[in-house]
Amino acid sequence: MTITGELLIGNKTRRGENGTLTALEAATGKALDGVFGGASAADLEEAVNLAWQAFPVYRETALEDRAAFLEKAAENILSIGDLLIERAMAESGLPRARLEGERMRTVNQLRLFAGVVREGAFQDLRFDPADATRTPPKPDLRLRKLGLGPVAVFGASNFPLAFSVAGGDTASALAAGCPVVVKAHPAHLGTSELVARAVQQAVIDCGMPEGTFSMLHDTGYDIGGALVAHPLIRAVGFTGSRRGGLALIDIAAKRDVPIPVYAEMSAINPVLLFPEALKARGREIGTAFAASLTLGAGQFCTNPGLILAVESEGLEAFKAGAVEALKDVPAQTMLTPGISKAYRDGVARLVGNGAVTRLAEGQQGDDFHGQAALFETTAASFLNDKSLHDEVFGSAGLIVRCRDPEELETVIDGLEGQLTIALHIAAGDYPAAGKLMPKLEMLAGRLLVNGFGTGVEVSPAMVHGGPYPATSDARSTSVGTLAIDRFLRPVSYQDMPADLLPKALRGQG
Secondary structure, three states, rough: OOOOOOOOEEEEEEEOOOOEEEEEEOOOOOOEEEEEOOOHHHHHHHHHHHHHHHHHHHHHOOHHHHHHHHHHHHHHHHHHHHHHHHHHHHHHHHHHHHHHHHHHHHHHHHOOOOOOHOOOOOOOOOOEEEEEOOOOOOOOOEEEEEOOOOEEEEOOOOOOOOOOOHHHOOOHHHHHHOOOEEOOOOOOHHHHHEEEEHHHHHHHOOOOOOOOOOEEEOOOOHHHHHHOOOOOOEEEEEOOHHHHHHHHHHHHHHHOOOOOOEEOOOOEEEEEEOOHHHHHHHHHHHHHHHHHHHHHHHOOOOOOEEEEOOOOOHHHHHHHHHHHHHHHHHHEEEHHHHHHHHHHHHHHHHHOOOOOOOEEOOOOOOOEEEEOEEEEEHHHHHHHHHHHHHOOOOOOOEEEEEHHHHHHHHEEEEEEEEEEEEEEEHHHHHHHHHHHHHHHHEEEEEEEOOOOOOOOOOOOOOOOOOOOOOOOOOOOOOOHHHHHHHHEEEEEEEEEOHHHHHHHOOOOO
């Protein structure tokens, strides 16, 4: 498979003529092979219209056939081999082992949703038979969930495979019976094309209708915005910055017919350190925190950016462990020069804040490599300065020292919505933790004990979401089998002749 820089529109490929893009090597900023053509308004129109024409056919495909299509896409992605990993390494700066694991996560997500489709429970079929003897007579009612329509998916910067062209948003939308039009991330141009060609070939191999899948490049923001605004697009999946997510939400809300935007945006993923846990293993927790903070150069959605604890000897031990671990952490390649600059600017704001003390930093980096940093402030300063609540996307953490449990609870009351909250506890901390649980449940989509939020298991029981601004819709998840619900809606059929009923609703009652 070769990288051509072309757009993938339905089952065809062609060079976009609306400007050009060049992929960059993340570690150096140097241009990589390949020039990619940007999509025009006409390209977008064709892709979306093909998706709309495919929708009534694709949504009614036999479940076994749809499952086989998802599995074929997974097989095709695996068959790309080292070319995919090496290109993703160059474009993202992520190490081979991380990307090989992410490739398998991408493949396993597709296979997981194939299983969901094959089992069929996502349709939520319901049968409520008629009762003519009741007063008033009761009608025959049957219900199923079906796909919303074509879905726009925006590739993420920090997961070039698992949250990108064939990532969780695409997999769950296709599983729901929705054609997908992907807007590729400009930092992963070659990676995106390779994966998109694998999905496109699966469409052809499995005889899915043309338009089931397309991928476009955008030289700016116009095509992405127009994709969300297009009247035939019925939902959006997005993972990225708060600014980017809010821009798409605003476009979707101003349409003649507004549509849902499922945006996973920003979180600082607080870590609560309880007294007995700190007393027993403060230094150990500090060391583990440093590893989680710097995992992937701190560019996971779930890296822990905020530590909350009551002042104690145990907290000092935690700090000592974290400081010791961080000083030897090498500067790590960041995903793009823009992300690297934003990280350096965020760290500089903390350094320049008179209420903040810098405790530690890792080894120094250059314009393409992020230097880890750990800061500390008081609860009073944190409460008085909302800028300290902002996410610094990278390996920067902030410890908030609280005078007592009551002040810690006040800090919790002032937090925004989060993807994760981690509690480090021992048995003696259970009463205090239990008191906070109702508040924590209202703040985050996932609560975990004696660990950190990095590492999101793709599971039927996983929630990767949370109250705003972690996501735009706290009722949803972008990871796990429940992600399919974002792209479904219920339809009820009343007193419908059997010949007019969907096949899945016939034969009962």
